[in-house]
Amino acid sequence: MGSSQKQHHKDTNCVRVRVHGPIIVGAGPSGLATSACLTQQGVPSIILEKSDCLASLWQHRTYDRLTLHLPKQFCELPLLGFPQSFPKYPTKRQFVSYLESYASHFSIQPRFNQAVRSAGYDNVSGFWRVETQDSEYISRWLIVATGENAEPVMPDIPGINKFDGSVVHTSSYKSGFEFKNQRVLVVGCGNSGMEVSLDLCRYNAIPHMVVRNTVHVLPREMFGISTFGIAMALAKWLPLRLVDKFLLLVANFILGNTDRIGLRRPKTGPIELKNVTGKTPVLDVGALSMIKSGKIKVMEGVKEITRNGAKFVDGQEKEIDSIILATGYKSNVPTWLKGCEFFDKDGMPRTPFPNGWKAEKGLYTVGFTRRGLQGTASDAVNIAKDIAQQWRPINNSNSCNSHVIQLKET
Numbered sequence: 043m044g045s046s047q048k049q050h051h052k053d054t055n056c057v058r059v060r061v062h063g064p065i066i067v068g069a070g071p072s073g074l075a076t077s078a079c080l081t082q083q084g085v086p087s088i089i090l091e092k093s094d095c096l097a098s099l100w101q102h103r104t105y106d107r108l109t110l111h112l113p114k115q116f117c118e119l120p121l122l123g124f125p126q127s128f129p130k131y132p133t134k135r136q137f138v139s140y141l142e143s144y145a146s147h148f149s150i151q152p153r154f155n156q157a158v159r160s161a162g163y164d165n166v167s168g169f170w171r172v173e174t175q176d177s178e179y180i181s182r183w184l185i186v187a188t189g190e191n192a193e194p195v196m197p198d199i200p201g202i203n204k205f206d207g208s209v210v211h212t213s214s215y216k217s218g219f220e221f222k223n224q225r226v227l228v229v230g231c232g233n234s235g236m237e238v239s240l241d242l243c244r245y246n247a248i249p250h251m252v253v254r255n256t257v258h259v260l261p262r263e264m265f266g267i268s269t270f271g272i273a274m275a276l277a278k279w280l281p282l283r284l285v286d287k288f289l290l291l292v293a294n295f296i297l298g299n300t301d302r303i304g305l306r307r308p309k310t311g312p313i314e315l316k317n318v319t320g321k322t323p324v325l326d327v328g329a330l331s332m333i334k335s336g337k338i339k340v341m342e343g344v345k346e347i348t349r350n351g352a353k354f355v356d357g358q359e360k361e362i363d364s365i366i367l368a369t370g371y372k373s374n375v376p377t378w379l380k381g382c383e384f385f386d387k388d389g390m391p392r393t394p395f396p397n398g399w400k401a402e403k404g405l406y407t408v409g410f411t412r413r414g415l416q417g418t419a420s421d422a423v424n425i426a427k428d429i430a431q432q433w434r435p436i437n438n439s440n441s442c443n444s445h446v447i448q449l450k451e452t
C-alpha cells in the first residue's frame with residue numbers, strides 16, 4: 043500500500059502519518075476500485091476503513107437472501123471481472139468473495155478500525171489532514187469513498203417511541219426467521235421494503251408494507267433479458283423518454299396495471315427519475331405476486347404508531363408485533379468533512395454525473411453518482427488517471443513506490 047512516514051505526537055499520543063499517495067476513506071467497492079486503478083497507474087494509496095472488514099455494507103448491513111439486482115456485467119469493478127462460474131445475478135456471498143479476491147489481487151490492505159472523525163484542508167501547508175480516533179493522516183490528496191448508503195435514514199414517526207415491539211432498520215435485518223408468524227409493519231417500498239416483505243412471507247409472517255408515495259415497479263427481466271440491460275442498450279440510440287415509454291409498455295404487459303394494487307406510478311419514467319432524483323425503480327423479484335395474492339398488504343401512509351399497532355392516514359388501524367424501517371440511507375460526509383462547499387447538506391456532490399468525481403485542492407469523490415457500481419467504476423478510472431498525471435512529475439526523480447515505510451517512532 044501507500045508509502046508513509048509515522049511519528050508520535052508528543053502531547054496527544056496521537057500517531058501522525060505522512061502519506062505519499064492519496065488517502066482513501068472507505069473500503070467498500072468504491073474505495074477498492076480506486077485503490078486498484080491507482081496501483082495500475084503506479085500510485086500507492088492507503089485506505090482508512092471504520093469497520094473491521096472490507097465492504098462492510100455488504101458483509102454486515104444487508105440481509106441473507108440479497109443478490110445483485112443487475113446482471114454481473116453491470117456490477118464489475120475495473121480491471122478484474124467476476125469469475126465465469128458466477129451466476130448471472132451473484133449472491134451477496136459471491137459478491138463479497140469477489141471483492142476479497144479483488145483486494146488480494148491488487149495487494150490492497152485497508153487500515154481497519156480507522157473511523158475518520160474529521161478531515162479538512164490546511165491552506166498553509168497545502169495538505170489534507172484526516173483524523174481518526176488514534177491517528178492523523180496527512181496527504182496532498184483525499185478521496186471520499188464512504189458511499190451513498192453510509193447511515194440508515196431513521197424517520198421520526200409520531201408515537202414510534204411508545205411502541206412495545208421491536209423496531210429495526212433494514213440494515214440490521216438478516217432474515218424473516220426472527221419474525222415468524224408476526225404481523226410486521228414494513229415502512230417504505232423501495233427495493234429493500236419489497237424484498238424484506240417477500241422474505242417475511244417465506245417465514246409465514248404477515249407484512250404490511252407502507253406505500254406513502256408513487257413508485258415504479260419493473261420486472262427484473264423482460265423476455266429473458268435484464269430490464270436494466272435493455273434500458274442501457276436502448277439509451278444508446280433513443281432519448282430517455284422513449285426508453286421509459288418502452289419499459290413501461292412492456293412492464294404493464296408483464297405485470298398488469300400496478301395502480302390497482304396500490305402502487306401508483308410517478309409521472310416521470312423510471313430511468314429518467316433515477317437519473318434526475320436518484321430514486322431507484324423497484325426491480326421485482328417476487329414481491330409483486332405476493333401483493334397480488336394478498337400475502338403482502340399494501341397500506342397508505344402511517345399517521346401514528348401506538349403501543350401495539352399503527353394508525354394509517356386512510357383511517358385504518360392494525361395491530362402489529364414489529365416494525366421494519368425500509369426507509370433508505372444517507373451519506374455521512376457532512377459529519378466529518380469540514381469546510382468543503384463541494385458537497386451539499388445531504389453529503390452528495392453538487393456537480394452532477396459524470397463530473398462529480400473531482401472537487402478542488404486534491405479532493406475527489408467516488409461512488410456518489412446514484413448509478414450503482416457502474417458509477418463507481420467510472421469515477422475510479424477517472425480519479426486514478428487524474429492523480430497519476432500529478433503524481434508522475436513529483437515522483438519521477440524520487441521513487442516512492444515502495445510499501446509502507448515505518449519510520450522509528452519518536
Ligand SMILES: Cc1cc2nc3c(=O)[nH]c(=O)nc-3n(C[C@H](O)[C@H](O)[C@H](O)COP(=O)(O)OP(=O)(O)OC[C@H]3O[C@@H](n4cnc5c(N)ncnc54)[C@H](O)[C@@H]3O)c2cc1C
Binds near residue numbers: 092188414415418
Ligand atoms: C441493499 C443494497 C443492494 C445494492 N445492490 C446493488 C446492485 O445490485 N448493483 C449496484 O450497482 N449497486 C447496488 N447497490 C448500491 C451500492 O451503493 C453499491 O453496491 C456499493 O456498495 C457502493 O459502494 P461504496 O464503496 O460506494 O459504498 P459502501 O459499500 O457503503 O462502502 C463505504 C465504506 O466506507 C466506510 N465508511 C463510512 N464512513 C466512514 C468513515 N467516517 N471513516 C472510515 N470509513 C467509513 C463504510 O464502513 C464502508 O465500508 C446496493 C445498495 C444496497 C444498500
Ligand SMILES: NC(=O)C1=CN([C@@H]2O[C@H](COP(=O)(O)OP(=O)(O)OC[C@H]3O[C@@H](n4cnc5c(N)ncnc54)[C@H](OP(=O)(O)O)[C@@H]3O)[C@@H](O)[C@H]2O)C=CC1
Binds near residue numbers: 232234235256
Ligand atoms: N437486490 C438489490 O440489488 C437491492 C438494491 N437495493 C438498493 O439500495 C438502495 C437503497 O434502497 P432502499 O433501502 O429500498 O431505500 P430507498 O431510498 O430506495 O427507499 C426508501 C423508501 O422508504 C420510504 N420512506 C422514507 N421515509 C419514509 C417515511 N417517513 N414514511 C414512509 N415511507 C418512507 C420512501 O418513500 P418515498 O419515496 O415516499 O420517499 C421509499 O419508498 C437503492 O439504490 C436500492 O436499489 C436495495 C435492496 C436490494
Ligand SMILES: O=C(O)C(=O)Cc1c[nH]c2ccccc12
Binds near residue numbers: 112323325412415
Ligand atoms: O443503485 C442501485 O441501487 C441499483 O440497484 C443499481 C442501479 C443503478 N441504476 C439503476 C437503474 C435502474 C435500476 C437499478 C439501478
